[in-house]
Each structure stands twice: as C-alpha cells, then as structure tokens.
Amino acid sequence: MNPKVIAVLLIVIMFGAFLFVTPRGREFREKYIDEHLGILGSFFKGIKSKAAGTTSDEKLSIQLSSVPLSDFNGQKFTLKGQGFHGSIIPEFVVFAGGTVRFKDNFVDVGIPNIIGTVSFESDRIKIEGKTTQLSLNDMSFNTTSTDFTIVGIPIEFQLNDVQENLMTFQTVSGSLSWGGLKGVPPLLANDRLELMDFQGLIIMDKNKISITGLVSQMSLNGVNIGI
DSSP, X not given: OXXXXXXXXXXXXXXXXXXXTSHHHHHHIIIIIHHHHHHHHHHHHHHHHHHHHOOOOOOEEEEEEEEEGGGGTTOEEEEESOOEEEEEEEEEEEETTEEOOOSSSOEEEEESOOEEEEEEETTEEEEEEXXXXXXXXXXXXXXXXXXXXXXXXXXXXXXXXXXXXXXEEEEEEEEEEETTOOSSOOEEEEEEEEEEEEEEEEEEETTEEEEEEEESEEEXXXXXXXX
C-alpha cells in the first residue's frame, strides 16, 4: 500500500480516538462538532418534511368527443343537487307514485335539481331520485321532495358539474385530447379508458356524447397520463 495512504489512515484513526476517547477530545467534539451536525441534520429533516407534505392541486384538462351512446352502457353518475336537461323518447315515467303518459314521441325533460342517479343501460338512459321541480314538455310540477323515475332513449341531454371518483370505459371510441397534447388528437376505437377524479360536463348532441372537464389522472389502455 502507498505509504502516504497509510499515513493518512493513521492520522484519521488517531483523530477519531482523540475525539471519542480522551476527555479533551470529547469536550472539543461536543463544543464544535455535535452542535453543527445537529443543525445540519435539522436542516435536511426540514427539507424532507416539506417534500413529504407537498401536494398538488393541479388537474389535467381532457375532452372526449364523438362517443356513441352504446359506449356509455354501464355508466352511472351520482347527482347531489345537479340538474338534468334533455330530450328523450320516453318508455317509462313515474312521478309521485303515478305513471305519466304522453301522446308525443319526444319529451323535453327539465329537472333543475336531483338527489339521485343517472345511469345508462341497453342504449337507454335512466334518471331517478328525488326532486322539488320537474318539467315534462308543457307540464310543470313543483312539490316537496318527490320520488321520480324516467327511462327512455336519449336524443340529447346535458349534465353539468358531474363529479365522479372513477369513470371506467371497458371499450370506447371517439376523439380524445388533453392539456399538453402535441399533434393531432388520437382517435379511439374500442380502447380502454379510465378517468380519475373527473369534474366536468357531459353533453349528448346528434346521437354522440362528449365529455369535457378535469381529471387528476387518466389511463389509456393501461398507460397513465397525468400532470
């Protein structure tokens, strides 16, 4: 071994013995070294605590458009005071325990506030829950909180302020874009899509559905896309 290396090692060992074994060495260590090491440790501990406590409220803006109604089968949205407005071909309408019948093939539905759900099955929409106000074509009902159920084929509708922890499409087709995307938005064809912490708007027009809003993260065919 190099004599210079041996000499350096011996000096280090002797200095260490001086600091930890001799009374004068312990006094020197406590006075000049331990205090500064403690400050340095607190500094790094503070950085670690701040990093661990940092959260981000940033969201990813997304838009999914030109989605066929059939791809919404199985979706269910919980409403806590949001409204529903749209036109349907009615198959079943119950309000305040009584069945409502229509001569017209199309019914304009207006419900300004709903405590309930909106779900999609077999290319049908089902709106059910409680409301204090309901309009069906030219008929309007204003009551205390009353149960209702509406089932039919949607022609057009709008759902505002939808909030869902997770929206999963086993297969979905349409055009997908998101904030920061460069280039032409990808066209989906029977792809799997998951939207986490969705907040936004769902609109159906001309037999196609579009979703616009914010998510904390998105997964497309198992690949995560997020902030």
